[in-house]
Amino acid sequence: MITELSIKNFAIIDDISISFQDGLTVLTGETGAGKSIIIDAVQLLTGSRASVDFVRHGEKKAEITGLFSLEFTNQVVYDKCAEYGIDIEEDSLVLERTITNNGKSVCRINGKIVTLTILREIGQSLVNIHSQHDTVHLMDKGLHINLLDQYNHRQIMPVKEKYYVLFEKYTSLVQKLKNLSENEQEIAHRIDLLSFQLQELNEANLQAGEDETLEEERNKLLHFEKLNQSLHEAYYALYGDQRGLENIDIAQNALQQVKTIDPSFEKNAEQLTNLYYQLEDITFNIRNQIDEMEYDEERLDVIEARLNEINRLKKKYGSTVEEMLTYKEEIEKELDELQNKDIHLESLKEEIKKVEQDALKIAKKLTEMRKKTALKLEKEIKHELTDLYLQNATFKVDFTTAPHLHQNGIDEVSFLISTNVGEPLKELSKVASGGELSRMMLALKKIFAKHDRIGTVIFDEIDTGVSGRVAQAIAEKMYQIAQSTQVLCITHLPQVAAMADEHLLIEKETVNNRTHTIINELNYEEKVQELGRMMTGATLTDTALEHSEQLLQLTRTFKEKVK
Numbered sequence: 001m002i003t004e005l006s007i008k009n010f011a012i013i014d015d016i017s018i019s020f021q022d023g024l025t026v027l028t029g030e031t032g033a034g035k036s037i038i039i040d041a042v043q044l045l046t047g048s049r050a051s052v053d054f055v056r057h058g059e060k061k062a063e064i065t066g067l068f069s070l071e072f073t074n075q076v077v078y079d080k081c082a083e084y085g086i087d088i089e090e091d092s093l094v095l096e097r098t099i100t101n102n103g104k105s106v107c108r109i110n111g112k113i114v115t116l117t118i119l120r121e122i123g124q125s126l127v128n129i130h131s132q133h134d135t136v137h138l139m140d141k142g143l144h145i146n147l148l149d150q151y152n153h154r155q156i157m158p159v160k161e162k163y164y165v166l167f168e169k170y171t172s173l174v175q176k177l178k179n180l181s182e183n184e185q186e187i188a189h190r191i192d193l194l195s196f197q198l199q200e201l202n203e204a205n206l207q208a209g210e211d212e213t214l215e216e217e218r219n220k221l222l223h224f225e226k227l228n229q230s231l232h233e234a235y236y237a238l239y240g241d242q243r244g245l246e247n248i249d250i251a252q253n254a255l256q257q258v259k260t261i262d263p264s265f266e267k268n269a270e271q272l273t274n275l276y277y278q279l280e281d282i283t284f285n286i287r288n289q290i291d292e293m294e295y296d297e298e299r300l301d302v303i304e305a306r307l308n309e310i311n312r313l314k315k316k317y318g319s320t321v322e323e324m325l326t327y328k329e330e331i332e333k334e335l336d337e338l339q340n341k342d343i344h345l346e347s348l349k350e351e352i353k354k355v356e357q358d359a360l361k362i363a364k365k366l367t368e369m370r371k372k373t374a375l376k377l378e379k380e381i382k383h384e385l386t387d388l389y390l391q392n393a394t395f396k397v398d399f400t401t402a403p404h405l406h407q408n409g410i411d412e413v414s415f416l417i418s419t420n421v422g423e424p425l426k427e428l429s430k431v432a433s434g435g436e437l438s439r440m441m442l443a444l445k446k447i448f449a450k451h452d453r454i455g456t457v458i459f460d461e462i463d464t465g466v467s468g469r470v471a472q473a474i475a476e477k478m479y480q481i482a483q484s485t486q487v488l489c490i491t492h493l494p495q496v497a498a499m500a501d502e503h504l505l506i507e508k509e510t511v512n513n514r515t516h517t518i519i520n521e522l523n524y525e526e527k528v529q530e531l532g533r534m535m536t537g538a539t540l541t542d543t544a545l546e547h548s549e550q551l552l553q554l555t556r557t558f559k560e561k562v563k
Helices: 035-045 075-083 116-123 141-151 153-180 184-204 210-222 224-239 244-261 263-292 297-317 321-339 341-387 434-448 468-481 494-498 524-536 542-562
Strands: 002-010 013-019 024-028 061-069 092-100 105-109 112-114 127-131 394-406 409-418 456-460 486-490 502-511 514-521
Touching (some): 024 035, 035 092, 035 127, 035 486, 092 116, 105 116, 141 153, 210 224, 297 321, 341 468, 434 468
Parallel strands (some): 127 456, 456 486
Antiparallel strands (some): 002 061, 394 409
């Protein structure tokens, strides 16, 4: 959930910081005070497109920062952060967005600069924003099948994961078949290219690790004189006139005699004797190396030519000999498939058929599970709509069979609704009434809030067009959603505002001929007055205050029942 929001030089907001609590937070205020600007800021923070118009007049940049605390159940966020190398500390994320007055935008997550796409992916996994006519998450037909699967996540997802494995294999094989079935001219060109490459690699007769061996040998030949001189110096220091090894032999013989008199020197004597024999072995090895050394200029030329050839091939086939050998094996296999494509095509078709049958079997199992799940969902949606005074509404999960396997199986799922008796079922996006659409969305959100595992839901005046008992029902439904998900709501309905756990009043003031947005958290008395103004408008009457008190008492009674 979002715990802190800082907005600076954004539209009419100069500098504000807001702390949010869990539960239901309501934002109220006069039209134009800046309520929706705050939602715009959150939308930018979660990846929406920026505009220079957002930067406060006369300022160089607008800055928005949000602190989000995470629950481990939101595994999507943890996985995405791991994918993009973003460290999560203390189960929290800080999202930042800076917009300059020349149109540039900078996005950061936990201090790391990210692209707008990454900010959007992670931001939309943290927050859902819904307005009266902007209900993408729930109204998008393409998402309905995933919502249905989330509703029965525990049972469906293990089966779905098995299907994913087969489907990926199936699509890979189909693509391979397509590549093999390309027109003859393209295949002939490919065969010519692969044949040339294979011949070139075969003629090179590459051996694993030979470039490293050749470079080592070349280095010895290039530094032959220095190497030879240094070995002679080492040898003569140990075995020549300086008599280094002979002196150590004298010392170890002396200590051998000492230990017979003083046993405490036995360890030293043995160590020195061992060192003498080790040095003797080293000396003989140096001598053998000197005897075997021979400068061969022709061999150096051969090495240089071979390394040049290997480096030339590396530019075409791989950065190491091992990579080139691997590439050689791959093109040998591809060339064999192309030259004997008829045989391979038959084999590939058989394999595709088998994988398709296996995938189809699991896809049908998914269909069966989804249809059982759909019956439960339809029943629960009906119950929620009845609570929202849509007793005559009918909700149905519509299934059609796709012509081909796709990433979710063979099902195409769409949520349909009819809100009045005698009306046909329609897609959610085609529900005409704004009030009905608001209630439908709330019903869906109430059910899916605990399944989509997104920590914060923002409702931007989705209660427009409703009043009376429907307004009270919407308020109660929002509060119920807030029991499992943080809810922020901009509203003009006193019934919704009265239900808030936290009530923020958004106002604007003029200072030094500049308009500023200010935010105040209301105490009980202030809340009573604000509810009264929402009921009556500019004139605050005693009756309105009395009604506010009664409304707050009703909400307390309801909250006690819910808890």
